[in-house]
Amino acid sequence: MRLVVGYLATPSGEDGLALGAQLARSLGAQLDICMVLPPDRTVPARVPAETGYDDILASRAQRWLEEAKSSVPSDIDVDVHLSFHESFAQGLLDEVTRLGAQAIVVGAAGDGLLGRHSIGSVSTELLHSAHVPLALAPRGARHSTAKQIREITCALGTRAGADVLLRTAVRTSELMQAPLRLVSLVALDPRNDLRDHRDTPEDIRERAVAHAQSTLDTARSALPEEFPISVLIADGSTVESAVRTLDWQDGDLVMVGSSRLAQPHRLFLGSTAAKMLRVLPVPMVVVPKQEFPHSE
Known part of the structure; x- marks a missing residue:
């Protein structure tokens, strides 16, 4: 199993790398630290004509990658990769395909509140186009003292794709040997598939309990x-x-499914998950609408 970390030499990049290390250790996976640089066609005047600007960028990026690699604990298999692409997100997706990776890990945008998520342009693009699960590290994840994932929380509704999410969460919990906490969101969703327009609050609660038990x-x-x-x-x-009432600890992880609007085998963050993301103090993994081929 391989995990791709989209890396930049920034605090946000360190957040993603820290989460990647936790996930890799928990899954027994290899960590692939990937940096994607734009092919810059505007060469600064101070760069000698005989020296390619891309070469200078690549040399500096390679040093950043080696520093990132050296920061990863020695019990984790790790490799580094540098590529050029106009789009950081598409460059990462190309690396996922080339490496046969099972997931992508990225840090939140740098302007988020400490311990909260702030979705930047790269995360947004990945949330609309990735074909593998995307793990989002909240700002400050680099300060986590958890060596691996402590518990997985799976947030489940009743819409198409919930069964795929549940199977993915069950499989991941067993691989990590981490406890699984299932959270039913049925009572919070006015458009859930179990609700009738004549329902009373008691009816809604009763159906939510039945869904949770099932x-x-x-x-x-x-x-x-x-x-x-x-x-x-x-x-x-x-x-x-509702999310604020849940107990969260260092090392916890939340898994959510993609919106019903998502294309098959693609991500799309639904409105409920987006609301959760704004207040979650722990990493979130968004799972594609349909299952994808796994390689061991």
Whole structure:
């Protein structure tokens, strides 16, 4: 298994690298640190004519990559890659395909609040075009003291793709040997597939409980008998307030599915997940709408 980290020599890049190391250790995966530079056609006057500007950029970037590689703990297999592309996001996706990687990890934009997510242009482009799961590190993730993922929280609704998300979360929890916490979002979604326009609050709650129990039974059937797994219903007047009621600890990870608007095998961050992202203090992994081929 291989994980691609989209790296820049910035605090945001360090956040992504720190999360990548946690994920790689938890999964027993190789970490591929990738830097994508734009092919700059405007050569500064101070660069000698016989020296290619791309060569100077590449030399500097290679030093940054080697420094990043040296910062990764020695128990993790790591390699570095440098490429040129007009689009940082597309350059990363090309590397994912070339390397046969199973996921992408990036840091939040640098203007986010500490411990919160702030989606920048690269993350936005990846959220609309990636064909593998995308792990988003909140600002300050580089300060985490967790060596690996402590617990996985899977936020589930009832729309198309929820079954793929659940299977992915179950498989990931088992690979990581990390407890799985299932959170039902049914009660928070006015357009969920279980709701009727005549429903009372009691009806909504009852259906949310039934959905949570069904989800738990499905997950349990796919996991070893004694595997630690729990389920709860997210309660609150808004998605943001419900997420704030949940307990979060260093080393936790949230998995969400793609919107019903997503193209097959592509990501698209839905409105509920986007609201969660604004208040989450832990990393989020967005899973494509349909499953993709896995390589061991």
